[in-house]
Amino acid sequence: MAESEHEFVGLANYLHLVTDPGFLPALGNTLALIALVLCISIGLGLALALLLERAVLGRGVLRLLVISPFFVMPPVAALIWKNLLMQPTSGFFAWIASLFGVPPIDWFASAPLIAIGLIVAWQWLPFACLILLTSLQSFDREQREAAQLDGASALAILHHLVLPHLARPMAIILMMETIFLLSVFAEIFVTTGGGRASTNLAFLVYSQVMFQYDIGVASAAGVVAVILANVIAFFLVRAVGRSLDA
Amino acid sequence: MSNIVLERVSKRFGDTLVTDNIDLVIPAGKFTVFVGPSGCGKTTLLRLIAGLEDIDQGRLLIDGADMGQTPPAARGLAMVFQSYALYPHMSVRANLGFALKVAHTPPRDIAARVEAVAKLLDLSALLDRKPAALSGGQRQRVAIGRALVREPKAFLFDEPLSNLDAALRSQMRIEIRRLQQDLGITAIYVTHDQAEAMTMADQIVVFREGRIEQVGAPLEIYRRPTNRFVAGFIGSPCMNFLSGARAAAFGATTIGFRPEHLRLDASGELRGVVRTVEHLGNEALVHVQLEDDTMITARCTEDTALHPGAPIAFTPDPASIHRFDQDNRALDVG
Numbered sequence A: 001m002a003e004s005e006h007e008f009v010g011l012a013n014y015l016h017l018v019t020d021p022g023f024l025p026a027l028g029n030t031l032a033l034i035a036l037v038l039c040i041s042i043g044l045g046l047a048l049a050l051l052l053e054r055a056v057l058g059r060g061v062l063r064l065l066v067i068s069p070f071f072v073m074p075p076v077a078a079l080i081w082k083n084l085l086m087q088p089t090s091g092f093f094a095w096i097a098s099l100f101g102v103p104p105i106d107w108f109a110s111a112p113l114i115a116i117g118l119i120v121a122w123q124w125l126p127f128a129c130l131i132l133l134t135s136l137q138s139f140d141r142e143q144r145e146a147a148q149l150d151g152a153s154a155l156a157i158l159h160h161l162v163l164p165h166l167a168r169p170m171a172i173i174l175m176m177e178t179i180f181l182l183s184v185f186a187e188i189f190v191t192t193g194g195g196r197a198s199t200n201l202a203f204l205v206y207s208q209v210m211f212q213y214d215i216g217v218a219s220a221a222g223v224v225a226v227i228l229a230n231v232i233a234f235f236l237v238r239a240v241g242r243s244l245d246a
Numbered sequence B: 001m002s003n004i005v006l007e008r009v010s011k012r013f014g015d016t017l018v019t020d021n022i023d024l025v026i027p028a029g030k031f032t033v034f035v036g037p038s039g040c041g042k043t044t045l046l047r048l049i050a051g052l053e054d055i056d057q058g059r060l061l062i063d064g065a066d067m068g069q070t071p072p073a074a075r076g077l078a079m080v081f082q083s084y085a086l087y088p089h090m091s092v093r094a095n096l097g098f099a100l101k102v103a104h105t106p107p108r109d110i111a112a113r114v115e116a117v118a119k120l121l122d123l124s125a126l127l128d129r130k131p132a133a134l135s136g137g138q139r140q141r142v143a144i145g146r147a148l149v150r151e152p153k154a155f156l157f158d159e160p161l162s163n164l165d166a167a168l169r170s171q172m173r174i175e176i177r178r179l180q181q182d183l184g185i186t187a188i189y190v191t192h193d194q195a196e197a198m199t200m201a202d203q204i205v206v207f208r209e210g211r212i213e214q215v216g217a218p219l220e221i222y223r224r225p226t227n228r229f230v231a232g233f234i235g236s237p238c239m240n241f242l243s244g245a246r247a248a249a250f251g252a253t254t255i256g257f258r259p260e261h262l263r264l265d266a267s268g269e270l271r272g273v274v275r276t277v278e279h280l281g282n283e284a285l286v287h288v289q290l291e292d293d294t295m296i297t298a299r300c301t302e303d304t305a306l307h308p309g310a311p312i313a314f315t316p317d318p319a320s321i322h323r324f325d326q327d328n329r330a331l332d333v334g
């Protein structure tokens, strides 16, 4: 290739990117996916951790079960969910739906982002649950007893004492997961293979390169992803830092 | 003001009997101190009373009502924990008001009650701080305040002063006692420090290995211990014990006498050599090795010139000698 073909184009690629009809949806998908996975993994992780802390029987087995999704590689996890669980005709969820006489959901056609979010949340659940479980175990027993004597119900203890105690680990989970969730890729690749409703920034970069051979726009999208990551990290670190100081 | 009665209360953890058939009356409005060596079950008994542990056998009555099925909060007792167990994320104000808040007391009443308690405990200037920003003594007072706010039937203290330095400890000792007397509230106070027990109690309960060894007023226990364990445990420095021929001369297996009941006497029958002298300023504690190698301690005035290695002789005050039989029971107390 001759040198002259590579002129400096200024911000043209960025303009191109921002005006690309795929860009804004991808940005939205990225943020929505992060929010969805954070909510599910922290919410469900907390519930599980509270259960596991109480559970007396089969604690070891339960813990193993909870941890195991963590060890499954993302593409494999996505394949399992796609073909065994969410498959609209023969999948497990479809079977459950049929038990109740409800028409099965075609997950990846009707709600691809939510479906992908569920898969990713399943993988991150163990991480959230384990961190919350360890902090629950470090919760001072005498504080709980003092609150009991003060007449606080289990719910009041959870609300006024346990949740504040879990603020730091939750902040850490939030930060760690957000960092990794910015770059979810395999789950999208294996299940929907893209499409406007489920493409995030990472996938957009990939598809710009692979299908449109547009390295310029892809790079611009990459830079935007880096900036986005930094902006989010900036706010996260501030928020987390504040909760660590408190 | 409430009285608390324990009837044949037992508790086991696994195979170990932690409290064994405890019968005890804790009189209303009085300050009762549980004292005993580490691991003898004092905390466990306190937790049984509070309802934080379940009683295996026996009954617990508060004002005559059986507490077997009553949850901790409904017993109307307030506990001050050794670790204070303050709520770290809440301000002092919120800590003090927590019990009222979960009871859905109107905020105005909470504020008034919290202010009143804070004033009583000299915490008014600290109400907006978090527990982490308080000194040990201040935390201690917040812990007491948190118990006070609920106007409990009785106070339970589990070694509340053990984290404080000596000066603060004796100050808080007086403050707690004054507070209890002013409010006329029933209190149970756990400690393994016999000096704390002596100075604070209306009634002392001495425990050993899950059993009660003796119950009584401080001076009564000091003057008339019913067995050798209590005699040795209460009083500092510890009572001296002699056995063999010297005890047989008094018709006992063991005799005991306190360090302050030894009189320097060149012709005394207790002869030995000074080993160490502890100078306390107002008095000196002399550790003496007798001729048969038994060690005894004597309390002397500082102006007696004493040097390690010097010969020394004492006469014990015959009226203050405690006699014990072969089962270590006191012979003179009925």
Ligand SMILES: Nc1ncnc2c1ncn2[C@@H]1O[C@H](COP(=O)(O)OP(=O)(O)OP(=O)(O)O)[C@@H](O)[C@H]1O
Pocket (backbone or CB within 6 Å): B013, B014, B018, B036, B037, B038, B039, B040, B041, B042, B043, B044, B045, B191, B192
């Ligand atoms: N939850 C428990 N499970 C098993 N054993 C226990 C439990 N709690 C206490 N024990 C045992 O019961 C005995 C009494 O304990 P407790 O805490 O009542 O002693 P204590 O008199 O308060 O001692 P200290 O002065 O050291 O606080 C100890 O031997 C202890 O090991």
Ligand SMILES: [Mg+2]
Pocket (backbone or CB within 6 Å): B042, B043, B044
């Ligand atoms: Mg204890």
